[in-house]
Amino acid sequence: MVLNETAELLGLSLRMTEDQITKEMLASTASFYNCTGGTNADLPTDISLSDIDEVTSALLQNDAWMIMDMVGGENKFGTGPVRDAYLALGHVALAKDLNNVNGFISKWNYPNQNEVVRSEWGCVNNVRFMLSSVGSVSPNASALGNNVYNTFIQGMEALACVEQDNYSARFLYRPPVFSDPLFQNVTIGYVFAEVPRILNDLWITNMRSTLR
Amino acid sequence: MSVIFTGTNQGKFTSTGASQTLNIRSGVDWIKVLNYTDNTQYFWQYGMAAGVGKITAANGTTASLGAGLGFYPIDTSLNVPGASVVLTTISGAAIPVVATGNTGGLANGDIVRLYNVTGGVQLNSIDFTIGAVTANVSFTLAYMSQIVAANAGTFRRIPYNPIFYPRNRYIVSISQAVEAVVVLTVTHGYKVGQVVSFVVPSVGGSAASYGMTEINSLQGTILAIDTATNSITVDIDTTAFTAFAFPTTAQAAAGFTQAQVVPVGMNTAEGLDSGVDILSDATINTGLIGIQLVGGANSPAGANNDVIYWTSGNSFSINN
Numbered sequence: 001m002v003l004n005e006t007a008e009l010l011g012l013s014l015r016m017t018e019d020q021i022t023k024e025m026l027a028s029t030a031s032f033y034n035c036t037g038g039t040n041a042d043l044p045t046d047i048s049l050s051d052i053d054e055v056t057s058a059l060l061q062n063d064a065w066m067i068m069d070m071v072g073g074e075n076k077f078g079t080g081p082v083r084d085a086y087l088a089l090g091h092v093a094l095a096k097d098l099n100n101v102n103g104f105i106s107k108w109n110y111p112n113q114n115e116v117v118r119s120e121w122g123c124v125n126n127v128r129f130m131l132s133s134v135g136s137v138s139p140n141a142s143a144l145g146n147n148v149y150n151t152f153i154q155g156m157e158a159l160a161c162v163e164q165d166n167y168s169a170r171f172l173y174r175p176p177v178f179s180d181p182l183f184q185n186v187t188i189g190y191v192f193a194e195v196p197r198i199l200n201d202l203w204i205t206n207m208r209s210t211l212r
Numbered sequence: 213m214s215v216i217f218t219g220t221n222q223g224k225f226t227s228t229g230a231s232q233t234l235n236i237r238s239g240v241d242w243i244k245v246l247n248y249t250d251n252t253q254y255f256w257q258y259g260m261a262a263g264v265g266k267i268t269a270a271n272g273t274t275a276s277l278g279a280g281l282g283f284y285p286i287d288t289s290l291n292v293p294g295a296s297v298v299l300t301t302i303s304g305a306a307i308p309v310v311a312t313g314n315t316g317g318l319a320n321g322d323i324v325r326l327y328n329v330t331g332g333v334q335l336n337s338i339d340f341t342i343g344a345v346t347a348n349v350s351f352t353l354a355y356m357s358q359i360v361a362a363n364a365g366t367f368r369r370i371p372y373n374p375i376f377y378p379r380n381r382y383i384v385s386i387s388q389a390v391e392a393v394v395v396l397t398v399t400h401g402y403k404v405g406q407v408v409s410f411v412v413p414s415v416g417g418s419a420a421s422y423g424m425t426e427i428n429s430l431q432g433t434i435l436a437i438d439t440a441t442n443s444i445t446v447d448i449d450t451t452a453f454t455a456f457a458f459p460t461t462a463q464a465a466a467g468f469t470q471a472q473v474v475p476v477g478m479n480t481a482e483g484l485d486s487g488v489d490i491l492s493d494a495t496i497n498t499g500l501i502g503i504q505l506v507g508g509a510n511s512p513a514g515a516n517n518d519v520i521y522w523t524s525g526n527s528f529s530i531n532n
């Protein structure tokens with residue numbers, strides 16, 4: 001029972017660590033765009049439709065392929081088709097601001113819920129937003145000293161995680177007979193052999209924004 | 213995953229006068245420092261505020277280190293900037309001088325970020341490596357070009373770099389030359405042979421604001437590096453491009469995206485020809501856990517050429 005719970009927690013830690021490493025790599029090396037279309041008078045401003053369209057336009061100009069296929073319209077009340085889209089990875093603190101962006105479509109308005117990703121919040125034109133509590137934040141990084149939220153909008157194959165020694169991460173368990181002379185303690189943990197890397201910087205942009 | 217470790221680590225270094233970061237994976241619950249040159253000793257332990265500590269002079273007198281003059285525990289995954297400090301002016305000198313009544317903890321080579329600068333909006337939120345520090349009077353923005361003098365604002369010390377190398381950096385200037393010379397605001401760390409991409413957007417909808425928008429999205433190989441000017445020379449002919457100009461405060465007021473150099477790869481042929489590591493562009497996680505010793509006389513990292521011995525430890529239990 002204890003082992004199962006511990007393994008579950010470690011598994012969660014493993015994948016969240018993987019997310020954190022990838023987001024730090026993107027925050028360090030990806031080119032960025034400052035939102036300027038918002039209303040909070042900071043630099044960058046809060047997120048706006050014009051900013052999302054600006055980034056989309058730049059990715060299109062750079063021949064970045066979209067990742068998500070379109071979701072075709074269906075005869076269901078309160079739903080509407082969703083365009084094919086670039087993928088955006090952001091922080092959950094942006095959820096309220098996204099709700100207020102012109103043209104935002106919440107995922108529950110998608111015609112087919114089988115096409116929805118669990119972490120998805122919704123879409124704006126050709127960008128679908130995935131939010132996470134371990135999304136990237138740069139503390140005190142705006143012109144007025146507020147936190148800046150990094151949203152990585154990417155096309156297909158913009159980045160990769162390189163597996164070394166043929167694995168990304170390995171979960172390890174050594175039973176008491178191998179861990180303790182008195183057979184009372186076990187060893188459990190994980191190790192990483194993975195490096196995230198941008199493959200083409202033209203296909204990914206860090207859209208920086210503050211909160212409203 | 214954390215490893216239970218109760219014990220000590222130790223080491224020594226010769227001071228450059230700048231702050232010194234010790235990479236101690238097990239973390240630091242306490243640290244003692246001996247300046248072997250001037251016989252002062254320093255102490256910090258978990259529970260004390262970041263940036264402070266105790267100093268014991270050669271005559272045995274113990275006193276508190278002022279804020280920003282002691283020790284900063286570091287976990288680069290947390291990235292916490294220093295406290296907000298008021299600046300009074302930024303001069304219009306060739307190398308801008310930031311006037312402030314509090315330079316506590318700042319040393320040559322540190323990074324600061326400027327905020328809410330009246331008349332210097334174009335500098336807001338940009339990181340700068342600082343040069344000469346005059347205690348509690350001023351510091352210089354070592355690589356920044358001349359600006360129209362600006363007034364009050366604030367700054368924070370940024371005691372970390374983005375975790376992954378190579379990092380994107382802000383551009384100060386780009387020369388008009390057969391092989392363009394690009395100056396950056398923060399010590400860049402790039403190597404010859406690396407390939408960089410340029411982001412030089414228009415500002416406030418005006419292409420004239422940064423001037424050299426022709427270089428936007430172009431890629432160039434780094435042919436040379438000058439650490440004194442913090443510049444790189446790239447194989448892009450900019451002689452026919454519009455002159456580069458840092459935006460004015462009026463242009464920046466409308467909001468803009470700063471000009472950047474973005475590392476994108478390696479020119480293997482150039483690397484081989486220059487005899488450098490052809491994998492120097494490899495993405496490297498430089499994150500660490502440890503502690504930063506603030507530099508300067510009467511601070512734990514000492515003055516230039518001081519010999520510093522240190523011992524740190526992890527406690528079995530902590531009861532603060």
